[in-house]
Amino acid sequence: MDDHADFDIEEFDIDDVDDTPTVSCTVCDREWDLDFELDELHAGNQAFEQFALDHQRHAGHFPDGVTPWVADCRHCPGGEEFLSERPARRWARTHARHTRHRVALRHENVGDEGGDAEEDAAELAELIDPNEE
Ligand SMILES: [Zn+2]
Numbered sequence: 001m002d003d004h005a006d007f008d009i010e011e012f013d014i015d016d017v018d019d020t021p022t023v024s025c026t027v028c029d030r031e032w033d034l035d036f037e038l039d040e041l042h043a044g045n046q047a048f049e050q051f052a053l054d055h056q057r058h059a060g061h062f063p064d065g066v067t068p069w070v071a072d073c074r075h076c077p078g079g080e081e082f083l084s085e086r087p088a089r090r091w092a093r094t095h096a097r098h099t100r101h102r103v104a105l106r107h108e109n110v111g112d113e114g115g116d117a118e119e120d121a122a123e124l125a126e127l128i129d130p131n132e133e
């Protein structure tokens, strides 16, 4: 009565598993599933976050679906990108504190639709001013 031994493992195609979370990146033109983050790093619910941080660290940009917080110093070139407000704010405040630079803090709210996203983001930028401490 052990008919289930006939189970064909080859039918178990990963593409058929809908609940494997995937991440895509239009910059890299690639897509990943989060098996590595889930299995190797035991990241659980943070798997996507972990992937996004790693992708930023190694590829230099965030994957699709991430709207980073950007701390943009008015004096230093480039900007630091963060997944959430708290570390971005901390970076901005510490940078302003140590360098007396003004840092613009904003949430990159680049939506898939609507043309005003950039304008809104610019309006929402918050200036961290070292002189106000
Ligand atoms: Zn990428």
Ligand SMILES: [Zn+2]
Pocket: 073, 074, 075, 076, 095, 099, 101
């Ligand atoms: Zn600076």
